[in-house]
Amino acid sequence: MATKNNIPWWILGSLIVALASLFLAFQDSASLQGIYQFKFFESSVAPKYLFGSESVCKQAPILSPTNTQVEQFIRDKVEDPKYQTEIIEKLSGLIQIPSESYDDLGPIGQDARWDIFYQVEKYIKTKYPTVLKHAKLDHVNTHGLIFTWEGSVSTKSSKPILLLAHQDVVPVLTENVPDWTHPPYEGHFDGKTIWGRGSTDDKGYLISIIESMDLLMKSGFKPKRTIILAFGCDEEISGRNCARPISELLHDRYGDQGIYMMMDEGSFGLQTQFDQSFAMVSVAEKGYMDMQINVTSPGGHAANPPDHNAIGVLSEIIMSIENHPFPGKVTTKNPIFNFLECAAVHAPERSFPLNIRNKLQRVENGEVTAQVQLAKALDNMRYFFRTSQSVGKINGGVKINAIPELASTMVNLRLAVDSSVAEVQNHYENLIRPISRKHGMSFQGFYTEAPDDRRKISLSAIDALEPAPVSPVNAEAFRVLSGTIRNTLKPLITDTKFFWKLTQNIYRFTPINLVHNLNRAHTTDEFIVAEEFVREPLFFATLILNADDTVAK
Structure with a gap:
């Protein structure tokens, strides 16, 4: 089901913290040239916002790692049916640990409900002995986990890359269990879909990033840039017990702006908007x-x-x-404006409404009336900018x-x-x-x-x-991320608040197609599509390789 403008209703109606902000069209500029159709619109339409314009929202080039041998090793792995079975089983097993976090939890060490996270740690250690062999594990407030794979270059001259995930899940009410198609903590795989609480939020993400580190280690890769994985235990209840102390430890260790790039969950993944495929990278947070x-x-x-x-x-x-x-208004300070710019020039002309296109230049010029009018035209997207x-x-x-x-x-x-x-x-x-x-x-x-x-x-x-600082889209780190997305993900036919001091380059992106109310995260029948999940480690590993290539030799 969709609303006008071909934007799924479940995206636009969501009460979201993470703001889906800048979007990257997968379509190559070269292939767009064959369908450019320049027409004269009403006089308020500036040429820069014509469909196919080359002056707005330029796409980053596809970025491939220079270490082709390691890249090919990982590509071969994720396409191997045996490997796919193994990683699906790993996620299924992690789902079976009901690591719920509750609003009324007492202090760690005093409230026994925290003890479930010992099982999560034990499971990770059992499934990833190679990671434990090559990466240092730090415990933060008992259940916060930090894995550090030291690079060959000093972190002073080459800042680390940080990947975040959380171990906890939203509780399942006992009275709601019968409503689930498959029991919420069974981790059921039906041959196509992995079902269960945490499959999308956030255990699939956690498995994917630690799997990427594991694959890189097994490939023989030796990083120049230090790689850090940090797993919180209370993201669903504000992050004070794990996320905050994790950020404080990393800040003590690396200092202000001491991280090259930080990746976290929190985007809408891959979506089709205005009849075009977009990777929805969140660069801001409400x-x-x-x-x-x-x-x-x-x-x-x-x-x-x-x-x-x-x-x-x-x-x-x-x-x-x-x-x-x-009140609602769309200003250039809001990254949603960047999305509209991208959509205006990269989505098919017939699919991008004229009543939106013809207000963009006026908004850019600072016309308050146009800002309000554009908000009204996008009322079904109101909570992106209100x-x-x-x-x-x-x-x-x-x-x-x-x-x-x-x-x-x-x-x-x-x-x-x-x-x-x-x-x-x-x-x-x-x-x-x-x-x-x-x-x-x-x-x-x-x-x-x-x-x-x-x-x-x-x-x-x-x-x-306060709203999070808007992360830069002209930074090297963003170009690395953009190029990695275009390299590893196919077009669709289809707790960062504590870390602000560590880096400006905070990007929130889930490299899968999130459908049906964000894969029903936080509600009944949460799921993740297996064929997309098994390829996530390729994205994260390639991102690490591309970030490593930016380190001066």
């Missing part, structure tokens, strides 16, 4: 905030209620929030015949990349303060105190995080 709103008022007997009790006032606040969503808000929890009252003294709600927000925590907080303060005045209640904002009043509305921010 900000995050949970907002709590408390409404307090005197209690009493329900036989003598006020006109508006705490629950009623809170309901008014919630309605006001939902009736005043954040701050999202979702009321997720509400509590109030303890007894039906008692007037509630406290009512509270929590709102989950994903901040647009060109927004800020302060901007979002100001929006809510301006929205809710008049409601407090209307009901004669004191108001406590995010950074202001209110009198100790029994009738009060208070706001607080939890886990407030």
Whole structure:
């Protein structure tokens, strides 16, 4: 099922943290020349955004490693049916370990539910003895794992490449198990698809990157650039227990901007958009905030209620929030604009709507009206460029015949990349303060105190995080990534917040075709297509080889 503009509904409706931003057309420029069709559009269309223009979104050349012997070894491996059976079995076995992370987990070493990650580590050690032989394993806060394969060149003169994955998965509710086609922790393979919690998020990714290191070691490859694999244990619950200490250890070891390139999950993989194949590489990440709103008022007997009790006032606040969503506009600061530029010149002319094309130059010129108009034209993509808000929890009252003294709600927000925590907080303060005045209640904002009043509305921010810096697309590291994608992936007919100080070159990309609600990650019947999964190690190994080729001899 698809929406207008041929963009799958499940992509556009997702409430995402990672922003799918810059897209790389697989089609070679040379092959496009045969179908260039330059036409005159209305005067607002600038020539640079005509279909087939060579001045916008130039494609990186296909990049092949100079070490052709190692590359061929890995290509032969991933095409070998015996090898494919083995790597599928490895993923299936890892899925069978229910390494769930919970919001209410206590400290590692005190809460026994963390102990499942000992099994994950044991499994990795059992399946990858070659990696343990040649790479150093560091433990961070017990269950965070860092594998370091030292290169022959100093990390001072040649920065390491860092590949991230996480061991934990979203819990499966007991009452939902019967809804699964195959048990969530069986790791069932039906000959085409591998089913189970974590198959896509993120155990398939984890197996693929450690498999790439294993294959490179077995090929006899000797890296010049140090290669680091880091596996967190709590990505699904904010990363404070593993991701943060992993980043701190690596920062202590390599310093500011001490990493050449960092790769992580978090993109939409390979997609067909506007009748063209694109590799969707995320170069930005939306900000995050949970907002709590408390409404307090005197209690009493329900036989003598006020006109508006705490629950009623809170309901008014919630309605006001939902009736005043954040405005949408597409600016050049948002990487989604780069995607539209790429699509305008690389997608078939007939498939890229004129009402989008003819606004691009005006947006680039800074016309606010055009920014808003373009957002309206792309309303089904609204959360790529708009701050999202979702009321997720509400509590109030303890007894039906008692007037509630406290009512509270929590709102989950994903901040647009060109927004800020302060901007979002100001929006809510301006929205809710008049409601407090209307009901004669004191108001406590995010950074202001209110009198100790029994009738009060208070706001607080939890886990407030600014949008991530936009990673550069003109860097050598991005050209290496782009060239590797074009070399290893076929056209379709079809926890990084703690690491910002380590490198600007943070790219989020999953080298498979993610379909059906991102392969149903976080929900019932999560899966990964086997024929795509078995080729993932080729992508990561080739990326490592290409990055190694940039090291000065």
